Amino acid sequence: MNIPYKQWCRSLSLALPLATLLAGCNGGNNEKPHTHAVATYANASWDALPAVSDNDLLAGFASWRSACERLKADANWAPTCSAAAGVTQTPQAIRGFLQEHLDVYGLRSANGTPNGLITGYYEPVYPGSLVKTSEHNIPVYGVPEDLIVVALDSVYPELKGKRLRGRIEGRTLKPYDVAGVINAQGVKAPVLAWLTDPMDLQFLQIQGSGRIQLEGGRQLRIGYADQNGHPYRPIGRWLVEQGELKKEDVTMGSIDAWAKAHPTRIPELLASNPSYVFFSTRPDSNEGPRGSLNVPLTAGYSVAVDRKVVPLGSLLWLSTTTPDGSALVRPVAAQDTGGAITGEVRADLFWGTGDAAGKLAGDMKQQGQIWMLWPKGVALPQVPQVADAQ
Structure with missing residues (x-):
């Protein structure tokens, strides 16, 4: 697409x-x-x-x-x-x-x-597995055991909705690892599934929810659970800054094509975005994914x-x-x-689930x-x- x-x-x-x-x-x-x-x-x-x-x-x-x-x-x-x-x-x-x-x-x-x-946005579907294999080796992480989330409005009401994320080192709350570190070294978190392509994981994190197509026909539904506390920076912007793509040519397809042509530079590309999203599993159903209101979205x-x-x-x-x-x-x-x-x-x-919905969502501007x-x-x-x- x-x-x-x-x-x-x-x-x-x-x-x-x-x-x-x-x-x-x-x-x-x-x-x-x-x-x-x-x-x-x-x-x-x-x-x-x-x-x-x-x-x-x-x-x-x-x-x-x-x-x-x-x-x-x-x-x-x-x-x-x-x-x-x-x-x-x-x-x-x-x-x-x-x-x-x-x-x-x-x-x-x-x-x-x-x-x-x-x-527009949609719910993507990517191939994956519940067990790690030579082909399925990209982990989809749940919330890390050592991720600390502080609701700032519990102390400062004027900061309603603001949260501070990090990990405890000694008696100090330090920023949590950036995406490049997590991708390279892993994290203390449950692995919900394994994907085949690191770019699938990046796009899944951008969408915030999706389905993982497992062997045998079952689809595992996952959704946003938390984030590492670092701001999102579009990887497309990095490609433009590197002179690899023109701004007007930045699409999911062009980014994916660049990644396939430069597999050794994928870690560098992904590290340009410090944000990292953690997921949780969601019940299997024919309903739409649940949004921030925690009700199924209607296409x-x-x-x-x-x-x-x-x-x-x-x-x-x-x-x-x-x-x-x-x-x-x-x-x-x-x-x-x-x-x-x-x-x-x-x-x-919200346009729905799958490639057809993704095409509509992607072209919606x-x-x-x-x-x-x-x-x-x-x-x-x-x-x-x-x-x-x-």
Whole structure:
């Protein structure tokens, strides 16, 4: 597959985009925030939302409602979720429910524009084994025994969500090993499986979850468990800096081709990214992988978002295009997060499992607009300056 490398920013990884926004669709919404305030949310009417098909409405609502069991303890969403349990699965009933219980807010970037970047991700499948062999010799590690994680907000509440990772040496917490050291020397951690290609492991870490195809037909599902505490640095950037690839030519395919042509330099390539992801096994099922909200993702209707802007569990209205230029307008559920997914108007659409989904995800680099549907009478998250639509 010739997949743009920046699109391999799995939502659970710490990948950073390599490209800027492309010219794209206009969702048909003309509301503008007042210029006297930089608003994250702009009040909008239901009439401002672009039309969606009945099938997309049903699927998007079902995806959002699937997380209500997780949201029952969330004061913002619990009453709405409780009411949603009794809604019949008909377009008319769903539209009536949404308009009765939710208000519409257009997301805005810092400079006031409604347009942002919509990318894609997926769940890859790689060949592997539960035992080490001459062919299967690349370990997929679980969480190391000596990895220490400190939740900084336990001492400093203003650092909510921030964690410090390392290992204890004597009485001192030292940074954990970087990826190059782990790749070369190993780590004190359980081995969940063995892969055949070090590049498969790198791409699996970037995506943050995936399946390992075992002999006999079984697939082992794994997902992000933790990380070594070092920042992610795209290996594609290193290839550009080395003069091996041009920035515009950096794709998963071109990186993989370079690695196959330069096998002795693969350790050097991988060491350029200090970040290392550890995994845990997940139950075998036909469900999608679980995102940050710990509910199965729905192909085409779950997105990763910047949780500083959009709280997990929120229902969004997405207007963008597919890679071939076709309109893509539908409600989607905010059920995942990722280091690459930052900004007021930003979403990463989950496309599903396998190569076909990977092709769609890899080519997805579109401009789009997002509206957040928020419970009536509930204060907006972070309470930014809110502008009235004109």
